[in-house]
Amino acid sequence: MCPQTVRNEAPSDDKRWKIINATMRRNGDDSHALIETLHSVQETFGYLDDVALSYVAKSLRTPLSRVYGVATFYHFFTLKPQGEHSCVVCTGTACHIKGAQALLSAIKGSFGVAPGETTADNKLSVISARCIGSCGLAPAVVIDGNVMGNLSPQTLVARVEREIG
Amino acid sequence: MPSDELVALKTKAEQRNRANRICVCTAASCQSVGADRVHKAFEAEVNKSQREEQVEVRAVGCMGLCSAGPLVRIENDETAVLYRNVTEQDASALAQSIGRAPVERLICPTDVPFFTRQHKIVLANCGQIHPERIEDYVAVGGYEALYRAITEMTPGEVLADVKASGLRGRGGAGYPTGLKWQTVAKSPDPVKYVVCNADEGDPGAFMDRSVLESDPHRVLEGMAIAAYAVGANLGYVYVRAEYPLAISRLRLAIRQAKAANLLGQNVAGTRFEFSVDIRLGAGAFVCGEETALLLSIEGRRGQPRPRPPYPAERGLFGRATLINNVETYANIATIVDRGGASYASIGTERSKGTKVFALAGQVKNTGLIEVPMGISLREIVEDMGGGVPAGGRIKAVQTGGPSGGCIPNEHLDMPVDYDSLQQVGSIMGSGGMIVMDESSNMVEVARYFMEFSMSESCGKCVPCRVGTYQMHQILSRMLSGCAGPGDLSMLEELTRAVGETSLCGLGQSAPNPIKSTLRYYRSEYEEALRKSRPSMPLAEEGVR
Numbered sequence: 001m002c003p004q005t006v007r008n009e010a011p012s013d014d015k016r017w018k019i020i021n022a023t024m025r026r027n028g029d030d031s032h033a034l035i036e037t038l039h040s041v042q043e044t045f046g047y048l049d050d051v052a053l054s055y056v057a058k059s060l061r062t063p064l065s066r067v068y069g070v071a072t073f074y075h076f077f078t079l080k081p082q083g084e085h086s087c088v089v090c091t092g093t094a095c096h097i098k099g100a101q102a103l104l105s106a107i108k109g110s111f112g113v114a115p116g117e118t119t120a121d122n123k124l125s126v127i128s129a130r131c132i133g134s135c136g137l138a139p140a141v142v143i144d145g146n147v148m149g150n151l152s153p154q155t156l157v158a159r160v161e162r163e164i165g
Numbered sequence: 166m167p168s169d170e171l172v173a174l175k176t177k178a179e180q181r182n183r184a185n186r187i188c189v190c191t192a193a194s195c196q197s198v199g200a201d202r203v204h205k206a207f208e209a210e211v212n213k214s215q216r217e218e219q220v221e222v223r224a225v226g227c228m229g230l231c232s233a234g235p236l237v238r239i240e241n242d243e244t245a246v247l248y249r250n251v252t253e254q255d256a257s258a259l260a261q262s263i264g265r266a267p268v269e270r271l272i273c274p275t276d277v278p279f280f281t282r283q284h285k286i287v288l289a290n291c292g293q294i295h296p297e298r299i300e301d302y303v304a305v306g307g308y309e310a311l312y313r314a315i316t317e318m319t320p321g322e323v324l325a326d327v328k329a330s331g332l333r334g335r336g337g338a339g340y341p342t343g344l345k346w347q348t349v350a351k352s353p354d355p356v357k358y359v360v361c362n363a364d365e366g367d368p369g370a371f372m373d374r375s376v377l378e379s380d381p382h383r384v385l386e387g388m389a390i391a392a393y394a395v396g397a398n399l400g401y402v403y404v405r406a407e408y409p410l411a412i413s414r415l416r417l418a419i420r421q422a423k424a425a426n427l428l429g430q431n432v433a434g435t436r437f438e439f440s441v442d443i444r445l446g447a448g449a450f451v452c453g454e455e456t457a458l459l460l461s462i463e464g465r466r467g468q469p470r471p472r473p474p475y476p477a478e479r480g481l482f483g484r485a486t487l488i489n490n491v492e493t494y495a496n497i498a499t500i501v502d503r504g505g506a507s508y509a510s511i512g513t514e515r516s517k518g519t520k521v522f523a524l525a526g527q528v529k530n531t532g533l534i535e536v537p538m539g540i541s542l543r544e545i546v547e548d549m550g551g552g553v554p555a556g557g558r559i560k561a562v563q564t565g566g567p568s569g570g571c572i573p574n575e576h577l578d579m580p581v582d583y584d585s586l587q588q589v590g591s592i593m594g595s596g597g598m599i600v601m602d603e604s605s606n607m608v609e610v611a612r613y614f615m616e617f618s619m620s621e622s623c624g625k626c627v628p629c630r631v632g633t634y635q636m637h638q639i640l641s642r643m644l645s646g647c648a649g650p651g652d653l654s655m656l657e658e659l660t661r662a663v664g665e666t667s668l669c670g671l672g673q674s675a676p677n678p679i680k681s682t683l684r685y686y687r688s689e690y691e692e693a694l695r696k697s698r699p700s701m702p703l704a705e706e707g708v709r
């Protein structure tokens with residue numbers, strides 16, 4: 001095996017690549033570290049672009065096809081940049097029973113975006129999630145990290161409008 | 166003889182001990198209604214009145230009755246009073262009530278079935294201890310079972326206890342835990358792994374998450390005991406990336422346990438060695454399936470493979486691997502502590518111990534409960550849950566999530582155990598329990614779950630990949646009034662075919678929600694057909 005791994009040149013001199021390198025090193029610079037590394041990239045850069053995927057593939061000596069296969073298999077990974085604000089609508093069973101669908105329709109009606117989409121002005125990304133642990137407050141939504149419960153379509157739209165200004 | 170490590174931690178906890186405690190639930194649900202602000206307000210209040218020496222303000226995990234959050238418990242060694250819907254403005258009155266009369270208007274009665282019918286083992290420390298302090302866990306007897314196991318018992322004796330307990334896997338399938346451990350213990354493989362399944366895929370449930378967030382050391386202790394019993398030195402917890410708080414608490418717990426010499430090399434000065442690492446899931450329900458989960462830990466796409474070989478024979482990196490659910494591990498310390506026979510005295514003939522459920526839906530009291538096996542479903546949803554909020558009639562109770570079924574009102578008197586649930590067409594599942602009232606349309610409920618299974622199918626085998634799509638299409642046609650006369654028999658045929666020929670549990674159990682609703686609510690399907698005009702095109706559906 002290579003004694004002292006010569007690290008591949010990072011795609012840019014963005015300091016944040018150091019974080020990615022550290023994750024790979026901590027996990028033995030091995031293909032087993034692929035998912036952990038992709039998590040690290042997404043956490044650091046917000047999404048996984050081609051540049052990052054190629055860099056990870058090279059660094060972990062893993063075929064790009066496999067890196068791409070893993071990145072697309074798991075819903076958590078996103079290959080597109082996300083909007084400035086996020087609205088996560090819980091579509092878990094309890095929230096479904098209590099009207100999550102109406103919340104999604106209201107969002108679609110007011111902002112024109114469905115789960116997985118971002119508005120054209122890049123302000124808002126809508127994401128659906130499954131059970132965020134607040135079933136007692138169903139239907140629940142997370143706006144920019146803040147959980148809100150017992151929402152009606154009207155209050156939700158008003159809240160989102162206020163957030164994105 | 167107690168270990169020096171544990172004695173030191175206990176002393177540390179005692180030094181922090183104050184005569185009075187204000188325990189604020191800061192778990193997910195209470196947090197979303199302002200628990201953090203309440204917690205801060207109490208800290209400021211105690212600080213202002215300079216009573217830090219008499220009063221501790223403690224952030225704790227889920228207290229169970231999430232629908233009444235934020236919950237706060239004010240206690241000393243003799244009494245405890247629970248308060249509900251507490252706001253920042255209440256902090257001052259409540260803090261001043263210490264040593265005086267409680268604040269009546271905020272009291273949450275605890276002599277009601279929701280609390281009195283519970284039997285807490287897994288959740289014993291949830292809402293009691295500070296989840297980020299190992300000394301709190303040790304102060305209530307934590308890690309004593311591990312210490313006793315590795316110093317006073319042989320691996321065989323630990324195994325015997327787990328077998329005698331009758332514990333069955335809490336991840337869904339209910340396989341006897343002792344038997345699984347025995348298979349791994351017997352394997353001659355020189356390298357073995359212990360894996361904890363914290364992927365919690367059921368879309369209406371949060372039991373495992375609560376345990377990890379509220380009492381992470383209990384799970385680590387269970388895993389360490391398991392490792393000792395089966396002869397493993399390395400373990401992994403596979404947690405959903407969607408649970409950031411659970412992940413950070415678990416990380417902290419592992420660091421603390423290592424620092425306290427309760428994980429790592431020479432645990433508590435013995436020759437036993439066990440390390441734990443965390444692996445993050447990435448939002449694929451199918452990765453809860455054990456063979457897919459193990460592939461995911463290896464950094465691959467999580468697609469199930471045929472069994473046998475079972476993970477106990479050939480699992481992670483091709484090695485003998487013990488894989489259990491969070492709640493399964495959370496029972497272990499108690500079993501070793503009190504003995505397998507004592508644990509087996511709880512529950513029914515073939516379902517021992519307790520089960521944690523996340524009770525939600527159209528029910529007054531929602532939250533997290535732990536009940537003895539064998540309790541009736543009606544007791545849970547009507548007595549403990551308080552029935553439908555507006556006083557309506559319960560139509561059905563759904564258990565087992567997308568792999569389970571709907572149990573109609575006329576069966577609510579059945580006991581909750583693995584076999585009875587199966588008899589009525591559902592499963593125990595991992596613990597999601599959703600109450601539905603008359604406003605729920607059962608065809609729509611079936612479609613909801615089918616939509617889930619369809620989008621989570623990994624696509625490896627044809628019956629599941631194509632069959633879930635076809636079933637979803639038929640249900641959508643029925644709901645939008647454009648189903649044809651042959652659709653119902655086609656649906657029934659598909660449920661049979663997909664169930665019988667799919668490779669893994671996802672496909673095999675995906676038809677269950679349809680099967681159970683067809684069994685009890687067939688008229689709703691027939692009604693949908695009667696209203697249908699097949700010529701109508703199905704809105705917004707392309708051909709795949």
Ligand SMILES: Cc1cc2nc3c(=O)[nH]c(=O)nc-3n(C[C@H](O)[C@H](O)[C@H](O)COP(=O)(O)O)c2cc1C
Binds near residue numbers: 336491
């Ligand atoms: C599609 C599918 C999803 C599953 N999801 C989970 C899960 O989220 N959590 C879990 O503990 N077990 C899950 N299981 C069951 C596991 O495969 C496995 O049986 C379990 O982790 C074994 O632990 P136990 O014996 O302690 O229950 C799932 C199974 C299937 C087929």
Ligand code: SF4
Binds near residue numbers: 469668669671
């Ligand atoms: S049954 Fe479904 S989830 Fe399971 S292997 Fe086949 S396609 Fe994948």
Ligand code: FES
Binds near residue numbers: 131133134
């Ligand atoms: S189902 Fe939405 S929070 Fe649990």
Ligand code: FES
Binds near residue numbers: 191533
């Ligand atoms: S989250 Fe506070 S009681 Fe459950």
